Amino acid sequence: MEELENKLKINNNKIGILGGSFDPAHKGHLTISKEAKKKFKLKSVIWAITNQNPFKKKASNDLKKRISFCKKIISNSKFIKIKYFEGIIKSNKTSDLIDYFYKTGKYEIFFLIGADNLINFHKWHKWRNILKKSKLIVFDRHGYKKSSLNSKTYKNLSNKSVTFVEFDKVNISSSQLRKI
Numbered sequence: 001m002e003e004l005e006n007k008l009k010i011n012n013n014k015i016g017i018l019g020g021s022f023d024p025a026h027k028g029h030l031t032i033s034k035e036a037k038k039k040f041k042l043k044s045v046i047w048a049i050t051n052q053n054p055f056k057k058k059a060s061n062d063l064k065k066r067i068s069f070c071k072k073i074i075s076n077s078k079f080i081k082i083k084y085f086e087g088i089i090k091s092n093k094t095s096d097l098i099d100y101f102y103k104t105g106k107y108e109i110f111f112l113i114g115a116d117n118l119i120n121f122h123k124w125h126k127w128r129n130i131l132k133k134s135k136l137i138v139f140d141r142h143g144y145k146k147s148s149l150n151s152k153t154y155k156n157l158s159n160k161s162v163t164f165v166e167f168d169k170v171n172i173s174s175s176q177l178r179k180i
């Protein structure tokens with residue numbers, strides 16, 4: 001029995017998925033990836049870069065430039081993988097990305113978001129499907145905790161569906177960086 005438990009520990013199939021336009025990627029993305037890896041014992045965190053976030057205006061930088069910049073930021077974090085899936089799954093919807101990993105049966109999926117995204121999560125395409133097939137990990141962000149805890153999504157979730165993580169926050173966002 002002990003041998004089987006040790007094998008399961010070695011064959012860690014827990015992955016985190018952090019999606020977004022990463023326009024630009026920043027220390028906050030890196031910090032929550034590291035925190036998720038440590039707290040949930042993830043094998044890897046995938047930064048799933050979208051060409052166009054359905055809730056945002058067109059990205060300031062083109063996709064290749066954003067991917068290149070992500071690779072520079074994570075250079076010392078080998079557990080983070082940078083990937084563009086839209087060509088593979090023919091969609092920019094998170095639900096379709098989660099389905100892509102879920103149907104392999106190989107992974108326990110942890111979907112990582114900031115508290116600001118929880119506020120409108122109920123507007124995401126097939127948001128209940130995301131919750132059914134992954135564990136939603138919400139990272140607190142300055143100024144968003146109260147709104148996210150009062151969100152329609154959070155109020156309608158069971159405690160098993162979402163984990164709210166408080167940590168040493170990095171007070172930065174991609175939209176703030178674009179203004180610099």
